Amino acid sequence: MNTAIRAPALADRVKDAALAAFVAFALLAPILGMETVVGPDGRLTLAFHFDLVALGVAIVFIGRLLFGGLVAGRLAVRREGGPISRFLSRYSTVLGAAGLAFAVALPFLPFSSRYVIDVATTVVIYVMLGWGLNIVVGLAGLLDLGYVAFYAVGAYSYALFAQWFGLGFWTCLPIAGLLAAIAGILLGFPVLRLRGDYLAIVTLGFGEIIRLVLINWHEVTGGPNGIADIPRPSFFGFPFTRNPGEGEIAFHQLFGLEFSTMHRVIFLYYLALGLALITNLFVLRIRKLPIGRAWEALREDEIACKALGINPTNTKLTAFALGAMFGGFAGSFFATRQGFISPESFTFIESAIILAIVVLGGMGSQIGVVLAAAVIVLLPEIARELETYRMLFFGAAMVLIMIWRPRGLLAHREPTIRLARRGGAA
Amino acid sequence: MLEVENVVTRYGVIEALKGVSIRVERGEIVAIIGANGAGKSTLLMTICGQPRAASGRIRFEGREITDLPTYDIVRLGIVQAPEGRRIFPRMTVYENLLMGAVPTGGRYLEEDLERVFALFPRLKERLHQRGGTLSGGEQQMLCIGRALMARPKLLLLDEPSLGIAPILVRQIFEAIVAINRERGLSILLVEQNAYQALKIAHRGYVLASGRVVREGTGRQLLADPEVRAAYLEGGQ
Numbered sequence A: 001m002n003t004a005i006r007a008p009a010l011a012d013r014v015k016d017a018a019l020a021a022f023v024a025f026a027l028l029a030p031i032l033g034m035e036t037v038v039g040p041d042g043r044l045t046l047a048f049h050f051d052l053v054a055l056g057v058a059i060v061f062i063g064r065l066l067f068g069g070l071v072a073g074r075l076a077v078r079r080e081g082g083p084i085s086r087f088l089s090r091y092s093t094v095l096g097a098a099g100l101a102f103a104v105a106l107p108f109l110p111f112s113s114r115y116v117i118d119v120a121t122t123v124v125i126y127v128m129l130g131w132g133l134n135i136v137v138g139l140a141g142l143l144d145l146g147y148v149a150f151y152a153v154g155a156y157s158y159a160l161f162a163q164w165f166g167l168g169f170w171t172c173l174p175i176a177g178l179l180a181a182i183a184g185i186l187l188g189f190p191v192l193r194l195r196g197d198y199l200a201i202v203t204l205g206f207g208e209i210i211r212l213v214l215i216n217w218h219e220v221t222g223g224p225n226g227i228a229d230i231p232r233p234s235f236f237g238f239p240f241t242r243n244p245g246e247g248e249i250a251f252h253q254l255f256g257l258e259f260s261t262m263h264r265v266i267f268l269y270y271l272a273l274g275l276a277l278i279t280n281l282f283v284l285r286i287r288k289l290p291i292g293r294a295w296e297a298l299r300e301d302e303i304a305c306k307a308l309g310i311n312p313t314n315t316k317l318t319a320f321a322l323g324a325m326f327g328g329f330a331g332s333f334f335a336t337r338q339g340f341i342s343p344e345s346f347t348f349i350e351s352a353i354i355l356a357i358v359v360l361g362g363m364g365s366q367i368g369v370v371l372a373a374a375v376i377v378l379l380p381e382i383a384r385e386l387e388t389y390r391m392l393f394f395g396a397a398m399v400l401i402m403i404w405r406p407r408g409l410l411a412h413r414e415p416t417i418r419l420a421r422r423g424g425a426a
Numbered sequence B: 001m002l003e004v005e006n007v008v009t010r011y012g013v014i015e016a017l018k019g020v021s022i023r024v025e026r027g028e029i030v031a032i033i034g035a036n037g038a039g040k041s042t043l044l045m046t047i048c049g050q051p052r053a054a055s056g057r058i059r060f061e062g063r064e065i066t067d068l069p070t071y072d073i074v075r076l077g078i079v080q081a082p083e084g085r086r087i088f089p090r091m092t093v094y095e096n097l098l099m100g101a102v103p104t105g106g107r108y109l110e111e112d113l114e115r116v117f118a119l120f121p122r123l124k125e126r127l128h129q130r131g132g133t134l135s136g137g138e139q140q141m142l143c144i145g146r147a148l149m150a151r152p153k154l155l156l157l158d159e160p161s162l163g164i165a166p167i168l169v170r171q172i173f174e175a176i177v178a179i180n181r182e183r184g185l186s187i188l189l190v191e192q193n194a195y196q197a198l199k200i201a202h203r204g205y206v207l208a209s210g211r212v213v214r215e216g217t218g219r220q221l222l223a224d225p226e227v228r229a230a231y232l233e234g235g236q
Ligand SMILES: Nc1ncnc2c1ncn2[C@@H]1O[C@H](COP(=O)(O)OP(=O)(O)OP(=O)(O)O)[C@@H](O)[C@H]1O
Pocket: B011, B014, B016, B034, B035, B036, B037, B038, B039, B040, B041, B042, B043, B083, B192
């Protein structure tokens, strides 16, 4: 292992930098180097900016030469989590409790405006999606690039069941979870024999197929126009309206409060928090059960698992179905929160963000997912002033984080189970 | 209890086993020795159905298992401690042992853990250490211990002495003999360390280029001049 830590030799670094410069050239030449301008005769012509391209390539070459080795070295060194990870996961119960207390108190803190609670709700939903996908990617080690498909299935099931059959949110929630899980099994069954990159590509395709079905199946899904007027959530039957309909009692009347639009915002926040907590408890519990350990074992060594009597297909399928189910729950919530859904909401970028949360969180770490979701949702919010450069900033921040912590924010894995100590052995 | 008949195994066009027949009786230790690439690991893996035999038959306790999926074969009682150990490096020793208990559904957990610890006290000391940070010898103990947690009727061991210091090798071989004596567990043992293996084996087979070229009792093979010349000279 020692050899891996040593920085590569100079010749290798020059070669590596040259390669990077070549890639930069290929990218920059069309992007920076060519511009269509209106010529003197009114026709479009190409103007070339070789200086810009040369500058860009030079920056990449020198930067790579100076810092490339550094990055490679760090990547090689970081195998398990460092002291920070270990600290965080050792005290995860304390941190978890503190985080939960903060989350519960949040709507009543002085700085909690509507905007803060809205953003917090988004964070919580991404935490939930991260925890759901964590089952598939973090625990079972199956690279799923189409997770958003299950989110979409959940959202559309709620929207459609509510619209057609007038079912309420709490009835639709389990249905949405079930349908998403079934979608997970349908996808998983044929493809789980595939490994690694192949699986990633097929799941990517599945995500797109679901989106295309949503766009093209006008009669049911409303096509690109989506579904509007999705019933908003009620407080277990008591709507959040100023003037409830005949025979109805509104939330504020029930509790004798002044009507406020904040009630619904806060309720949605707690609803998301509740769903996320259910996900978390479920994952924590199942990790300690044989099936949860089997997922982790499968990720480490599939052949060894087979030799220990584990059926890999069924084991992966459960991971896929359960991960999908939580995606479905989150989807229902999304639909009721927005009141409007369309295929636009379920593009690949969503899958990528959720996956980024899991990877950034440290693949399998529950608290890591929370940190990562907060980072990923809040970074673009903080960067709002940067406007055009927002995504650039976001990308750069992600790259820096991955250099700083290549195995994710929290890479340390705590054992799922310990033997009760008898007689102070070990 | 195990009969392998004329088994042929291919990897693409390479024929790794060219019609191998062996058998293991209840309570026996059977050794398979042979040079690198002779097909020893392939034979053990084929018994577990991974890869599948291209032709030939494998029977266990009178039942044909040639086409059963690996996990069903394991549940019938054939458990392998595979080549290269293949323990789960990020999981602790305890978690690794629990993974071994999957086929029994964890019914005899306490009892089986105690038996593994009695055999390899070292594992008890390292119970909550990550598998990947164990020494090679400890990993081998864990690998065998994990296989035993499945309560096998037939234990397949692939090169348990590979890359391990002589003193640990002795311990491991002693443990193998102990398992066999105390529980009457049948063992099919693949070894490079031919001398040690044949010494503890009731019977043995010599495999060369995918064929059985010799068979006999452990003692016969140890005395066989050709076996000595090919696998034992300079060994020990
Ligand atoms: N997965 C595989 N794909 C292709 N060929 C393989 C594969 N596994 C083994 N082989 C080939 O099959 C032959 C037998 O290999 P096997 O691993 O069974 O040998 P072995 O007797 O266990 O050797 P060693 O003592 O080195 O472990 C070798 O020629 C090897 O190259």
